[in-house]
Structures are given as structure tokens and as C-alpha cells.
Amino acid sequence: MIQIAVVVPVFNNEKTVAEVVQSSLDIGLPVLVVNDGSTDNSAAAIAGLGTERIDFPKNRGKGHAIRKALKWAKANNYSHIITIDADGQHNPQDIPRFVEKIKEFPNRIIIGKRDFGENVPGKSRFGRSWSNMWIRITSGGVTPDSQSGFRAYPTAHLAKMFFMGSRYEFEVEVLVRAVWAGIKLDWVDVSVRYFKGEERVTHFKPLRDNFRITVTYTLLVIRKLLLFPHRKRVKEVAGGEK
Numbered sequence: 001m002i003q004i005a006v007v008v009p010v011f012n013n014e015k016t017v018a019e020v021v022q023s024s025l026d027i028g029l030p031v032l033v034v035n036d037g038s039t040d041n042s043a044a045a046i047a048g049l050g051t052e053r054i055d056f057p058k059n060r061g062k063g064h065a066i067r068k069a070l071k072w073a074k075a076n077n078y079s080h081i082i083t084i085d086a087d088g089q090h091n092p093q094d095i096p097r098f099v100e101k102i103k104e105f106p107n108r109i110i111i112g113k114r115d116f117g118e119n120v121p122g123k124s125r126f127g128r129s130w131s132n133m134w135i136r137i138t139s140g141g142v143t144p145d146s147q148s149g150f151r152a153y154p155t156a157h158l159a160k161m162f163f164m165g166s167r168y169e170f171e172v173e174v175l176v177r178a179v180w181a182g183i184k185l186d187w188v189d190v191s192v193r194y195f196k197g198e199e200r201v202t203h204f205k206p207l208r209d210n211f212r213i214t215v216t217y218t219l220l221v222i223r224k225l226l227l228f229p230h231r232k233r234v235k236e237v238a239g240g241e242k
Helices: 016-025 062-075 092-104 122-139 170-182 206-225
Strands: 004-010 033-038 051-054 080-083 109-115 151-154 184-192
Touching: 004 016, 004 062, 004 092, 016 033, 016 092, 033 062, 051 062, 062 080, 062 170, 080 092, 092 109, 092 151, 092 184, 109 170, 122 170, 122 206, 170 184, 170 206
Parallel strands: 004 033, 004 080, 033 051, 109 184
Antiparallel strands: 080 151, 109 151
16 A cells, blocks of 8 residues: 655755745645754744654764655555655655656656756756766666655665665665666656755765765675675566566
């Protein structure tokens, strides 16, 4: 039985998180907020909105927040989580697109393919293409937007899997390990809003986080070259997946 929860990882997004959470609740799905050690007024901004909540006393990273959400979802009998960023770039009105795709392909990771218009920075375009290439090299999986954080995850499979990453590198690692486990990648079209100047809030540290991602890809390539097989959690059967 398909039961879906929306997950909003939050770290110092006091200006945007309330709108994201309320708009997600308006879709009609339960919402879990993972407050990843915010030091601003993010926690106060969402107080009383009727969400489930997990609070970390200090920042542990987006990957750690999602991994915790997967375990929470499994323990609370949710078959899937849909992750949406708290910075306002994603539109919660796109959530129903994930729900329909989940119903059609419940064993897949579904990624929100962002509409990259003319206002998207060139480095974002390059980063997406570069990451897509390495996903294909390390796993054979194909996706048009491996850097999008707007995703649907099948809880039962992923909550049991091993992951190294706890920050942004988790979002590439989970795709590679999922494909190794027999979980296909799929996508839906979503809109994206980019803020400029002081309106833009990002916690991605280019030097630190690109180094983490590079190390993660290196370790994944090494694992790919090892001879012992990966455990298949989803298998192809006649007429679909099991």
C-alpha cells in the first residue's frame, strides 16, 4: 500500500521554510521537517504548522537528514518520501507529479528534472552535466538531473542500504548505489526558481563539498571495479519490477 510523506530538510532557511512547508501541507500529504541544527529562526517559523519534526542539536548535513527521514518513514509505515528543499527553489505544486509517477513505478527513485531557462547560472548547467556523466560511468544509470534535490525515494529499499555520505555527496551516492541494487532512476519535469544576490541562500561550500563529492565518486569507481556482486533489492520480472 502506497503511503507518502513529504520531507523538508532545513538548515537556516527562516525566510522561506514556512511557505514551503505550508504549501506542501496544502497538497494533502503529511510533512516531516528535519531541522538540521538551524541557528536562525527556522524552528520558530514552522512552529504550529502541524508537521512531524526531527531536530538535530547541531548541523549534521543534508544527507544525514535524508537518511534519518528514510528510517523514520519506514518505522512509521510510509512507503515513500518526497524530499523538497527549504530554500524556495522548488514549487510544492509539482508534488502531485511525483505521486502519479510513484503509483506507476513504486520501486524507482524519481528525480525532479528542473527546467533550466536562460536565468540559470552557467556553473549550474555545467555541474548538472558533469554529475550526470559520472552517474552513468559509475552505475550505468541515466538521469537528466542528478543534482536535483526534489526527489521521491522508495523507503523500504533505501532505509536498509549502506551509505557513506552525510552531506551533499549523499545525493549522488544514493543514485549510484540504488542502480547497483536494481532500483531504476526515473524523472518528472519540475519548475525551479533561482534567487539573485542577497535573496539567494546556499549552504553548498564549493571547495569542501566538491572535494567530498570527488572522493565519493572515486570510492564508488573503486567499488565498481571489485569483483564481488552487489545485492539486488529490486529485480526485473515479466511485465515490470519486483
